[in-house]
Amino acid sequence: xxxxxxxxxxxxxHFGTAGDTPLRKDAFLLSDDQKIDIIQEKFAExxxxxxxxxxxxxxxxxxxxxxxxxxxELFGGLNPDKSPKNSTFENKYAYTEMLVEKDITVYxxxxxxxxxxxxxxxxxxxxxxxxIGLSKMNRxxxxxxxxxxxxxxxxxxxxxxxxxxxxxxxxxxVIDAKHLCVNSRGIQDIQSSTVTAEFGGKxxxxxxxxxxxxxxxxxL
Numbered sequence: 001x002x003x004x005x006x007x008x009x010x011x012x013x014h015f016g017t018a019g020d021t022p023l024r025k026d027a028f029l030l031s032d033d034q035k036i037d038i039i040q041e042k043f044a045e046x047x048x049x050x051x052x053x054x055x056x057x058x059x060x061x062x063x064x065x066x067x068x069x070x071x072x073e074l075f076g077g078l079n080p081d082k083s084p085k086n087s088t089f090e091n092k093y094a095y096t097e098m099l100v101e102k103d104i105t106v107y108x109x110x111x112x113x114x115x116x117x118x119x120x121x122x123x124x125x126x127x128x129x130x131x132i133g134l135s136k137m138n139r140x141x142x143x144x145x146x147x148x149x150x151x152x153x154x155x156x157x158x159x160x161x162x163x164x165x166x167x168x169x170x171x172x173x174v175i176d177a178k179h180l181c182v183n184s185r186g187i188q189d190i191q192s193s194t195v196t197a198e199f200g201g202k203x204x205x206x207x208x209x210x211x212x213x214x215x216x217x218x219x220l
Contacts, residue, residue, distance in 0.1 A: 019156055021078070021147055028080070032071050039067035074109055077146030084139040086165045088130040098170075098208070100124040100215045101137045110181045111148030119177025119193065123158065124212050126202055128168035137162070151175055151196045159198040169201030172212055 030038070044063040047054060054060050076082055101123045108117040121141045125132075144157045155175050162171045174197045183190045202208045 019153060019160075021149075021153070021157075023078070027078070032079075035071045036064075036067040039070055040064050043067060073146070075147050077143045082143060082146075084136060084143055086132055086136045086140065086161075088132050088165055088167075091127045091129055091131045095127060095131070098124045098126050098212060099131075100212065101134060102216065104138050104141045106141060106145050106154075106175060106177055108145040108149045108151075108154060108177075109147070110179055111150060113181040113185070114148065115180040115184065117145075117149065117151060117177050117179050119175060121155075121158065122174045122176075122216050123162070124172045124203065124215075125162060125166055125168065126170035128166065128170065130166050130168070132162070132166060151177055151179075151194055155196040155198045159200055163200060170203060171200045172203035172209075173198050174213075174216060 040063045043066050044054060047059065047063065052059055054063070102120075104121040104123065106117065106119045106121050109115070110117055123137050123141070140158055140161050144154055144161070155173050158173045159171050162173075163169060174195065176193055176195045178193045182188075182192060182194075199209055199212075203212060
């Protein structure tokens with residue numbers, strides 16, 4: 001385990017530690033209501049430490065609001081019960097070209113500073129005999145976005161989920177997003193964005209990759 005000095009020396013470097021979201025084995029022992037109660041208490045302590053007056057009408061309900069937002073909204077993707085139920089269907093119309101779903105909204109949270117990540121995801125797959133409803137791809141992105149994340153992991157999780165459900169390696173995902181840990185603090189560069197990509201199966205082939213990116217008008 002790294003000590004505090006080693007962690008500080010990492011500074012603002014962007015890095016991830018695993019392809020799966022790091023979770024403890026006891027992550028699901030507490031109910032949502034229990035988590036909300038604990039987070040409410042802890043967040044009140046943070047606000048009080050900052051010197052805020054929690055008797056003020058504008059602030060006294062903030063710890064409960066934040067706790068509910070964390071458990072029910074921002075980090076709802078940590079709950080496996082909320083995983084999208086992705087029914088697939090036989091490709092009866094024998095469509096053999098790539099299917100591309102562009103501009104899927106990404107709202108996530110950087111796990112290093114707990115600040116927002118906002119951007120767009122673009123997904124493509126080539127059917128090996130199964131197809132998935134278009135809105136399901138949006139739901140997959142939303143599910144994995146709603147947890148503390150690094151963008152690289154999010155990109156891979158979306159691709160791996162679709163590979164499993166579609167029973168094909170021919171899946172690709174590109175995400176272009178702004179990180180408020182870069183835009184609103186530290187270097188405070190409001191113009192920069194981060195692009196990550198994962199190309200599986202045929203999408204790793206130059207011509208197929210080029211075709212996919214041409215739909216997005218991107219060059220990698």
